[in-house]
Amino acid sequence: MEKGLKVLLVASESAPFVKSGGLGDVVGSLPKALQKKNVDVRVVIPRHRVIKNETMYGVEFLGEFDVYLQWRKQRAKVLVKPGEVPVYFIENDYYFSRGALYGFDDDNERFAFFGKAVLDMLAMLDFYPDVIHCNDWQTGPVCMYLKEMYNKVTEYSKIKTLFTIHNLQYQGRFSLDTMELLGVSDWAYANIEFYNTVCYMKMGLVYADYISTVSGTYAQEIQTPEYGYGMDGILRSRSDRLCGILNGIDFTANNPETDGFIVKHFSAAHPEGKAENKHALQKRLGLEEREVPLIAMITRLADQKGVDILAPVLDEMMRRDVQFVLLGTGEPSYEYTFRSLQSRYPGRVSANIFFDEALAQQIYASADLFLMPSKFEPCGLGQMFSLRFGTVPIARKTGGLADTIRQYNPETKEGNGFLFENYDCGGLLWALDEALRTYHMGREEWAHVVKNAMLCDYSWESSAVQYIALYEKLKEN
Template structure:
């Protein structure tokens, strides 16, 4: 094991068991990369009702105990799936036997219960990690509990915490009566450690009480210290900037490989790209698009303002005046679903708007499209551009967050760069970057292949990012050692 390093990653979701977005992908893939580098890493998540039954085979019951929250006592059962990276489940049907992961009036109580159960589970297992790696607001109470209560017990006193922000916009802010539910000292609220505009903030708990903070790209780490991107937390982040790091997420290169991906019809690699052109034809046929050599612009996204759909909708007709086809896959806000359904009727044979999610179709889009559009207002890291780069689908994106860190603007003279960026958050920026891409595309196959190959040669596997996390873990472990 890497210097005997023990890490417990705590989150509210993890692929392939349950995921609602990028957090689930990260918690599903980062631990594997850490394990490969010799870390004793384990994961714990709630046993949500919607966890896939197919993934729960071979799960073992380990034990159970009571968790006290204010006047309520609830039972926590601990299950484990004993695989290469063991994953523990905290089971309680009262809190997690529900159809959705979040969005309930008692989310404050649900995740206070989860936090206490995770800490109590360690005693039951006799497993005390060097680092508790907490993720997003749902795990904020753990950082509070550990510092204010559990650290007074010898086995917990040496545990350090890393708190990772995946999206600062989602903060877990609740009424101040939450302090009673938590059973934490009231001075934590009065001294401002958890108080946020007269509410209790689980995100602020993590930012205040964690020993170190990280977020999912270097640029986003800088952006969240500003008023524009800080969502009210910029002050505390500036005050803790000495312990704030940005580490770009990665993707699983084994399961996302155009040479072996079982979801796509034709396999290909950076040296033999014929299969990509064939996948394009397959995609056109499946989606009812005109079968001709025309640039396909694609989006796989949540339909929300954050993703730039407000500015895209303003220039959608201008975009379609170019000789292009457009493919979208995703669900979200009703107004955007309605807009794109209308566009599908407006541009038959040229626009395919798929208001649902399908993993196989997603992979076929990555493999068959030419361009991947991400005009995000902000993007902590973004995974879509990494998948598209892996499959040689050239990204067009706004220069923000992780998009700025992973996409290098293509220079037609030097033949360097793997995509196209724009800075101003408006429809004109989208069209400008699109025209830059189309200019190279129409210049000729040889020129376009330079960009495609640059994209495919980009490396955003987890190996490099895992090393950076290990550096943080080892720094935390060193900080826990007693001084002479």
């Protein structure tokens, strides 16, 4: 059956090739769900040097061309990894053969080059999608170039753009001389300038045909000064072209019945194996091997993730009879805070200041409770992973956390976690105590919460349907 809808996802990262966070997970998993629903979907990312070599087996060279940024001329090579979802790579060693993805003085030039190369690649491939789905500030130039430079070319004039905000806090703001680099006319200045900078996020918000973000609640929050990071006015002006579609997770790769990283498989119908995983994790991490609530946190150590309200009450938390496991890296002061906590509570705290995928899966499968006290959380994937493995979340009611977690009610036996609203230490401790009170009601009561968590369906199935409806709407208009 011929596929009627053609979509190109453009991003700066994608699992399993390279990722720095949730964006890479989304770009790695959403296209698979779209492909299963008969969408001709393809992905393009830069060929970063840090991409794992083992993921590049079978990659083919397709061709190359020059990309001009005013007087600058750079060569773009196009590679492809064939498959049900073809993944293209824009290769240029000058821009992308570096030890990290972002954070360089010439990020403005690097991603302007990438945006132009993506659009030039379409002519080389003779593939003109109905929708180019751009993701975060690194792809803002794609939306801008398409409208300012390429729309007079017949094949490009019908292409629509969707721009997805994964985190509005990161905006890609650069000095005003970037205008000259971009090579667009002066009248475009108002669409690009943001507080005396050139802003790539603003390009996406202004030039895209439609804007989405990664949860319904976050779509509302970013239209307020508190969460808008200066862009709330722009977003309110485009509210009729803004929606929230919740991210999903790969249910096949994250399945407690088949996961290759965990000690014992289990399911919502037969959850007994979770206890064996807990005992194995306690042994591995040097925790006391006894029945006690095990609280976990897998996170970037930063204020956004709520570490600033957790750090002052860590000792208060440990006064309860609990164990605590941390996995993650971040701000050095917070790394020291958790190392120090482990030294004060040997056998009860395990601070793992690194990231390891296998250990992460073991923690999701083993812990009783999962902490996500985020200041804001556009969508959040951690709570979805924890729910999938029956590890009950304690979270702040914001963004995607508010859209995926329901307060457990012992009377009705409904709900899958514990929420607090005010962003402060007191709210966090209140939610923790509600969770522990329910845990100590007995195994039968706790089993209700765990089962409710495991029966949640946050796969890509429903989200993919919503994206397809949006693509079709854009194609028809």
